[in-house]
Structures are given as C-alpha cells and as structure tokens.
Amino acid sequence: MKVIEIAEWLGLPYEGEANRNVEQAAPIESAGPAEIAFAQPRKARREVEDSHAGCIIVTLEFDNAAGRTIIRCKDPRATFAKIVARLHPPKRPEPGIHESAVVSPSVRFGDGVSVGPLAVISDHVEIGDHTTIGAHCSIGTGARIGPDCTLHAAVTIYERTEVGARTILHSGVVLGADGFGFNRTSSGYEKFPQIGRVVVGSDVELGANVTVDRAALGATTIGDGSKFDNMVHVGHNCTIGRNVIIVAQTGVAGGSVIEDWCVIGGQVGIGDNVRIKSGAILGSKSGVLTGKILPGDGQVY
Amino acid sequence: MKVIEIAEWLGLPYEGEANRNVEQAAPIESAGPAEIAFAQPRKARREVEDSHAGCIIVTLEFDNAAGRTIIRCKDPRATFAKIVARLHPPKRPEPGIHESAVVSPSVRFGDGVSVGPLAVISDHVEIGDHTTIGAHCSIGTGARIGPDCTLHAAVTIYERTEVGARTILHSGVVLGADGFGFNRTSSGYEKFPQIGRVVVGSDVELGANVTVDRAALGATTIGDGSKFDNMVHVGHNCTIGRNVIIVAQTGVAGGSVIEDWCVIGGQVGIGDNVRIKSGAILGSKSGVLTGKILPGDGQVY
C-alpha cells in the first residue's frame, strides 16, 4: 500500500515520498524501508531519528526537520492500530464444517460458518453467520453463539451458554462450569445445584484459560465490549457490565457486580457480593472484601 | 411437583395452597407463580413480600402474616438445594462409547459408562460403573477412575492417576502433570524426575482449569469430600485432607499438608512443606511461608 493511499484512506496529512510502498507494520526499532511504524509521542524525536522505517506515524505537532516520510495524526498508536489491521487482516479459515468434526444433526448454522477439525457441537446449538469455531472446541447442548465470533482452538462451552456477536474467545476458555456453592453438613459438603447459565455479550474478548462459571439460578453475565486478559476467573451469578477491562489472573467471587467502564488490574481479588460502581479503577493485586460497595468515578460515559 | 408432595417428601410443614404446582426453582426476585424459591432468613420479610414465587422456603420462625404458600424448615438454603436437585436432575448422557472416541482395547469399563465424542482412553485404564467421560477428555495409561464420576469436556489425566467415586472434574482440569523440581547446575537446571502420581478421593469436585501435579516419588493426594474452585494449583507431593475447601486461584507449593475440614480462601499462596492443621480457616489473599505449621481450630470434626 502506498503512503498516499494510507493517508487518503484515513484522511490524514502526510509528508515525504507519496509513492513509497509499505508492505507491513513493524516496531519502530526494527522497521525497514518497506515497513510502517509509529513513534511514541514522548520519545518521537529520537525514535524517528534512529529508525529505518519507510513511513512513520507521528503526532500533528511533530517537528519533521529531517524530512522523513511521515503521516500525522492526533493519536499515533490508535492510527497505527488501524493500519496494522488493514495490512494484516486476520486470516479466517474457509467456511465449511471440517469432516472430522462431530456435529449433531440438530445444530443450526448461519451462513459462512467455519468449524475446525475435531470440534464437537452438541444438540440444538445455534451458530451465527460467519462465526469460526476452532479445532477441538466443544459446544454444549443448547448453546447459542452469535454471528462473526471467533472461537480459537480448544474452547469449552457448557450447555445453554449464550455468546453475542463479534466476540473472541481464546484457547482454554471455559464458559459455564458449575459455580462454587456448597452447604456444610456434619459429614461433608453438599453441592448446591448450579442450574443457571452464562450469557456473554457482543464485542467481548476473553483471553486464554479464562473461566466464567454458570449461575446457581439465573445467569452470570458479561456485558458488551468487555475485555478480559488471560486466566481471569468470574464466579457464579456475577454481573460484569459493558466495556469492563479485567487484567490477567484476577478473580471475581460469586454474586459480585462490576459496572460499566471499570478497569480492574491484574491479580486483583474481588470477594463475593461486591459492587464496583461505574468507571472505578482498581490497581493490580488489590483486594476487595465481601459485600463492599466501591464508588466509581462519578462520571457516566 | 405439588407443594404438598415436596413437603411430604422432606417431612416439613407447609402452609397455603397444597396443590399448587411448581415446575422449577428460581431466584426469589424473579420467581413466578409456577416456581419455588427460598428467602434468606435475615431478609425474609421483605423478600417474601416482594416475590411472586408460587412457593417459598422459609425458616421455622417466619411470620407468615400475608398468608403465602410456604414450606418451613431449619435451613432454607440447604432445603432449597435439595429441591433444586430434585426438580432439575443433572442430565446424564446415554451410556455408550461414542464412535469417534479413541479407546484402547485394554480399557476395562464398568456398567453404564458413557464416553463422549473424541475422548481418548489409553491402555489399561479402568473406568467404574456409570461414570461419564466428556468430549475431548484424555485419560493416560493405567489411570483408574471410580464409579459415578463426571468428567466434563476436555479434562486431561496423565498416566497412573487414580480418582475415587462420585468425583466431578470440570473442563480444563489437568491431573498428573510433572511436579516442579529442578537441580541447579552451573550450566542450567536439571529436571528432578517426577515418577510419582496423583490420587484423588471420592466425592471430590475440582473446578475448571484446576491443576494437581504428580509427586516426584509417592503420591500427591486429595482427600474424600474436598472441593476446589477454579484454577487452584496443587504442587507435587502435597497431601490435602478430607472435606477441604479451596477457593479460586489459590496455590499450594510442593510437599505441603492441609488437614481435614480446612477452609482456604481465594488467591492464597501456601509455600512448600507447610502444615495447616485440621479446621483452620485462611482468609483470601493470605500467604503462608515455607515450612510453617499453622494451628487448626482445636476441634476434631
């Protein structure tokens, strides 16, 4: 793609060689003449000076004294993300059900669905248009997966789970395992039956080996646009709002509510029946005791 | 099931419409006229008032001034758990070995075993009566699984592991991976061979993505009736007693002993060669240094 083509596609000003061709994106330190990179605003001067990149994304104010080939914008990182996505579109497998997959005859597939080798799709499952189910995924009875989702290899979804549109689930994700509920007796613990389910919204992304437990009754829910890093654990009957960020290895115990736009750091422990109000930010490794109500930032986004 | 049938089955007093039919269990906030719910003792008055449930489980002392249809008992939550289990029995798959499973001819199956699609069962494995092996499970050579167990999809069991009766293993559980033991040399670390195994008792439940490592020599053991939440890690040569509760994301390093009836919170870190005595309760996110001995509660259950 030529520099001028990128600039025009994004409606951004450029300087330098309009016809230079950039084939791929690269980190600014290692980018070569056929690659595009971005400079971090605070280190831009030095990064640009040291770089061999064919084109560099910089801020509107950047001083291009050296006359490099650049594209100017307000937020170089976000602009670069768009260019990366265009130059390196994710490779979607061809639509079709791999012959080695085990698929119940009662499954309802949308158009253009891809099911990978050795996946298992149980009775009465519904899979939306253009969704990709990776190798070794298991989808339990009656689950519903929306359109344009990507389930990477080895995702396990228990019965009756729902997933919205455009959601990405990484390998090792487990949705719908039983919540952790027991009644103590003099001879041992008796299981409190877990007959609810998990409902995951649209535009969600869950990292590798994340687990979300089904509700005892009702549903554990993950709101639209929320993003979880690897190994996050969400207990039964939690309600996670929209656009919530949860960093790796954080755990949320049963019945807690995390409202919209919260940002929860890594290795945080959230007790049961906690409420974290909209827009709150919790530092990594923090802990929130059972039943606490945490104020948000007072802002409604 | 009619209210009178439930009350008579449990031997409990009821009030109100004896012949009202309840089809399923529901949370008290959302339960409708054909559903049964329970009220938490401390909030019962208000919960019952606001609920549309067809029947509500309450304490013996509850003041039923409004004349609702109720069943009285000592512990509403525990009684409700029994009713849920009866109204919503877990669906067991039909017995039989799915044609896509890869099963060694030397496997010995009990009666009524169910093996799901694409499971792998290696040489000399024994599976007890009425046990269910989910899709994509792998059972290593010489492992023995007792009767009436449920292995959900994608459980991985290494060679020579033993599991008792009625034990439930959720998806992503790994039993018998090598313990973490190395000898440092001037050029790198040499692996201390891990030739022991894992022995899990009866009536155990392990949550999604739990890992229990094999012993270097001898066995890592999980006692009868113990229940682990998701992503608990148990290192090599640990001895976990009977009826031990371990909440999510807790780790137990090599050689530690947790005696019967302990309750370990979430994200706890227990160093190696620790002994936690019977009945001790450890708060979430606590840490126990290597070699410590923690007193229990002085009571033998």
Next chain:
Amino acid sequence: MKVIEIAEWLGLPYEGEANRNVEQAAPIESAGPAEIAFAQPRKARREVEDSHAGCIIVTLEFDNAAGRTIIRCKDPRATFAKIVARLHPPKRPEPGIHESAVVSPSVRFGDGVSVGPLAVISDHVEIGDHTTIGAHCSIGTGARIGPDCTLHAAVTIYERTEVGARTILHSGVVLGADGFGFNRTSSGYEKFPQIGRVVVGSDVELGANVTVDRAALGATTIGDGSKFDNMVHVGHNCTIGRNVIIVAQTGVAGGSVIEDWCVIGGQVGIGDNVRIKSGAILGSKSGVLTGKILPGDGQVY
C-alpha cells in the same frame, strides 16, 4: 541394577552389599529392600536409621556406623535424580502418526516423530526429529517445533509459534494467544492487532495451563533453559532470558524483560515494561510496579 553398577556408572564410592539389586527409586520413608533412596543431609542420621531402603545415597561425610549399603556423593539429591532418570526412563510413545490425527499434507516431519490420537497439525508446520505430540494437541499454521520435544496432551499452539529443542510443554499450555492491547474510544475499546508471535527456546519446561501471548509486533521470547511452573502467564512482547525460574501463578505484563538466571516466586505480579536484571530473586506474592528496573545480584553466571 546392582549397587556396584550404579556406583561405577557414576564414579562414586559405595559401602555394603555390592550385588544388591535395586529395581526402583522411592522416598526414604517408604523404600523397601529392592529400592534406592536418598537421605537429606541435615536429617540423614535419623532418616537412614529408620529406613528399610536397599541402598541409600548419602553425603561424603556421612557416618555409616550402622554399616548400611550406601553410595556417597557431594549432592545426594542431584545424584538421586540421575539414578531415578536411569531406573525410570520416561516412556516415549512409539513413533508414528496416529490414524485419528488430522495432519495437513504440507506438514514436514523429522525422523521418529510421534503424533498422538486426535491431534491437529495445520499447514506448513515443521516438527523436529523424535518429538512427541500428545493427544488433542493443536499446532497452528506455520508453527515450528524443534527436535526431541514433548508436548503432553491438549497443548494449543497458535500459528507461527516457534519452539526449540528438548522443550517440554504440559497439558493446557497455550502459546500465541493474542496479547492484551486495546485503544479506548468514547464508544468502547478497539483491539490493537496482535500480529507478532511467540518464540520459545530449547530445554524449556512449561507447566500445566501456562499461557504465553504473542507479541503485538515482533516476538514474545522465552530463553533457553527456563522453567515455568503451572499457570504462569506471560504477556505480549515480554523477553524472558535463559535459565529463568518462574513459580506457579505468577503473571508478567506486556513488554517486561526478565534477564538470565532470575528466580521469580509464586503468585508474583510483574507490571508492564519492567526490567528485572540478571540473577535477581523475587519472593512469592511480591509485586513490581510498571516501568521499574530491579537490580540483579551483580553476578554474571
């Protein structure tokens, strides 16, 4: 194996019954007359006295007043590890591709490779000589696995990942899932594309359910000889050096560097863009804030 054979193989002095046969290794407490054990130097006197082991590995200085059959050496544990490895060699499956595996015709196999049941190996993958791929493993397009590796059952490797020689990956390991990078907008989070990859060195061992994320650009790297315990998480663009030990449930956020020979305890949280210098030791449950530089021990190994 006779005691004299073991002693001569290792070039170590022995005392007692030269022709006693030891068939297997065992813990000193439970070892019987046909078994070999080792005594911990600080407790050796009592351990040897109480043991029925046929032969015991002790220090050079041990006082063998009781005239037991012993082998003397500088480091009994390390010597015992060598003997265990010899008496109990890991059982490698027979070479060959299991007929149920789904293998692209473009895969290039070395000599003596074993591929287990129901594994999936995608286009253009290369697998080195004598490497074992367990049941239910998925190897993504263009990945390269070196010689003499062991992938236990249910390892998931995303496209373009590289693994060196003699590396061991335990069940549930996920290599190459997307790093956690998003740009916040007023309407939600936009994914920063993750187009880099994961490069794991030689002689590495990764425990059960470990996750290593691919780089946004470039590579996340794990150096030769490093060993991770279960459920370690390594974020995108991290650089882990050679011979680094990371204990269970530790997380390393994006872009951090851990230099050679560091030892990181369990449940440690390392923020993003941290540098931990060579030989540093971090205690379990410690935390390192974003951007910090930690000194090493000043020694270059």
